[in-house]
């Protein structure tokens with residue numbers, strides 16, 4: 001592949017820090033939301049968030065992701081019914097006492113009414129490998145890492161547009177591949193309900209770990 005010059009406009013450190021602090025303040029205000037408004041969200045905003053996510057770095061630049069965007073009410077209903085069927089089994093039979101205790105402060109249950117309230121659901125599928133036009137398997141690398149980074153950038157984009165979401169992982173998620181008719185090389189990784197938060201939405205009063213608890217420094 002040809003290499004081309006990369007000359008982003010220089011940012012003086014002071015200005016850079018100011019920008020970083022502004023982004024931090026904005027992202028620190030982001031919360032995972034489970035209470036949504038049914039107010040419509042323009043398709044262009046979902047497209048922008050997907051295009052933003054797709055700028056993420058990825059192993060060997062394979063961009064091993066597919067974002068499935070759903071606004072069809074019948075499909076949202078099906079996803080809710082099937083997600084709740086799995087979640088109910090998880091909460092009642094599969095999750096350990098320790099796991100349920102860890103979730104208790106968040107107040108989550110197997111019920112997911114928001115899956116039908118939101119104007120959009122986006123499912124992030126990780127492409128475990130690709131298939132070329134001759135039907136040959138093409139390897140993908142660091143698929144989980146690449147998709148994880150893309151997911152973070154997707155969430156950041158939604159937040160900056162004033163939208164709310166939740167990283168929802170109904171488990172197992174195989175029903176999503178079937179419901180959305182995706183090929184066997186794609187594995188559902190995260191389901192994002194997307195919309196504006198409900199006017200009376202509440203979120204758990206959680207606290208983020210301070211810098212000292214999330215970093216170690218080696219400065220010589």
Ligand code: IYR
Nearest residue numbers: 103108109110168169170171
């Ligand atoms: N997937 C379930 C359970 C759940 C698990 C974790 I870890 C969370 O942080 C939140 C929920 C659910 O969506 O309810």
